Amino acid sequence: MSTRPVVVVGDLATDVVAVLSGEPAPGSDRPAAIRTRGGGAGANVAAHLAALGVPVTLAGCVGDDPAGAALLAELAAAGVGLAVRTVHGAASGTIVSLVEPDGERSMLADRGANLDLRPDDLPPPLPGAHLHLSGYTLLDERPRAAGLAALAAARAAGCTVSLDPASTGPLAGYGVDRWLADTAGVDLLLPNADEARLLSGCADVTDAARALAARHGAVAVTLGGDGALWAAGTAVLHRPARPARVVDTTGAGDAFTAGLLAVWLGGPDADPAAALDAGLARAAEVVGRPGAR
Numbered sequence: 016m017s018t019r020p021v022v023v024v025g026d027l028a029t030d031v032v033a034v035l036s037g038e039p040a041p042g043s044d045r046p047a048a049i050r051t052r053g054g055g056a057g058a059n060v061a062a063h064l065a066a067l068g069v070p071v072t073l074a075g076c077v078g079d080d081p082a083g084a085a086l087l088a089e090l091a092a093a094g095v096g097l098a099v100r101t102v103h104g105a106a107s108g109t110i111v112s113l114v115e116p117d118g119e120r121s122m123l124a125d126r127g128a129n130l131d132l133r134p135d136d137l138p139p140p141l142p143g144a145h146l147h148l149s150g151y152t153l154l155d156e157r158p159r160a161a162g163l164a165a166l167a168a169a170r171a172a173g174c175t176v177s178l179d180p181a182s183t184g185p186l187a188g189y190g191v192d193r194w195l196a197d198t199a200g201v202d203l204l205l206p207n208a209d210e211a212r213l214l215s216g217c218a219d220v221t222d223a224a225r226a227l228a229a230r231h232g233a234v235a236v237t238l239g240g241d242g243a244l245w246a247a248g249t250a251v252l253h254r255p256a257r258p259a260r261v262v263d264t265t266g267a268g269d270a271f272t273a274g275l276l277a278v279w280l281g282g283p284d285a286d287p288a289a290a291l292d293a294g295l296a297r298a299a300e301v302v303g304r305p306g307a308r
Contacts, residue, residue: 017280021064021071022138024165025057025149026129027090027099028108029082032305034263035115052306053089054110055129056149056179059266059307063273063297065094069280072096074137074165076105078128083107098138102128118261118302130157134164140172145280147272150181153197154189163197170200175280177203179272180210187213195230202232203279205272211236220244221251235291237271239264243295245287254291257299266307271298 033047053062061073073090077083079101086107091097105128114120132152140146146169152162169176178201180186186194191214198204204227208220211234215226220236224246227234233247242255274297278290301307 017069017277019069019280020141020144021069021147021276021280022074022098022140022144023057023061023064023071023147023149024074024132024137024152024162025060025147026055026108026126026151027053027058027073027075027077027083027086028055028110028124028126028129029086030054030110030112030265030307032112032114032263032265034305035113048305050305052308053086054112054266054307055086055108056151056181056269058086058090058095059269060147060149060273060276061095062090062093062308063270064277067273067277067297069273069277070096072098072138074098074132076100076102076128076131076136078105078107079103080107082109083128098136100131100136102131105131112263112265114263114265114305118264120263120265122265126151126155130155132158132161134161137161137165137168140168140174142172142174144172145175145177145276147177147276150179151185153194154181154185166198166201175202177201177205177272177276179205179268180214183209183213186210191216199230204231204234205237205268205275206234207237207268208239224251225249233287235275235294237268237294237298243271243291245291247287252287252291254288254295257295259299259302261302263305264302265305267298267302269307270301271295273297
């Protein structure tokens with residue numbers, strides 16, 4: 016596993032995960048197993064990297080509430096370095112994740128204090144370090160300046176950069192061309208299949224991966240139960256998913272990102288197949304239980 020330091024810029028949130036059972040019952044009751052877990056795309060990636068032994072610092076914001084204090088305590092106990100500002104008068108982020116019996120989920124997002132992220136919240140990049148930016152940071156006007164500042168500072172310091180596009184709905188609202196302009200020069204893009212299709216305009220996911228690889232150094236596309244693709248130049252590599260009993264897909268993409276980065280950051284000779292396999296293995300662990308980590 017890589018020992019290169021990683022700075023993750025992104026959201027911290029409390030996940031309220033409701034694993035639903037039975038048939039939909041509008042206007043009535045439906046049984047569910049409900050648990051509260053630490054979440055947020057940035058925090059998830061950072062926690063998984065720390066668990067894999069990668070030195071990692073998380074930059075973000077929480078509110079001055081018990082939820083924020085609990086998130087910080089959990090991450091610190093997990094070995095994540097914290098460059099997190101407490102925003103007085105704000106509530107910490109909360110995500111409600113509704114998980115259907117097949118493991119698919121829908122999310123209701125209140126990003127709270129995450130929207131208060133500012134450029135001066137970011138730690139200065141260290142030469143030789145890696146930046147992972149959660150795409151959610153770019154998709155709202157308030158934290159967008161911080162996301163752009165993180166990208167610019169990483170480039171100036173000669174750091175490598177990875178980026179996950181976040182979600183198709185906010186991406187479409189933000190504007191694909193605008194987003195692609197913001198993220199030009201990113202070394203590794205980590206979309207899921209739907210995001211890859213949206214960003215490339217290609218219906219076929221392999222064509223989408225190739226098109227995005229022409230704009231970025233490399234692209235790793237997650238395909239759910241079909242595994243993942245790696246594209247660099249004109250070459251495309253597919254790896255199958257690990258067998259898993261799917262309980263909850265919340266955070267699977269974040270786990271995949273961390274597992275892949277832990278191998279990919281090992282050096283210029285890092286094997287893309289090994290990196291994909293490591294990401295898929297980490298994702299398979301996460302989908303077998305409720306919550307993102």
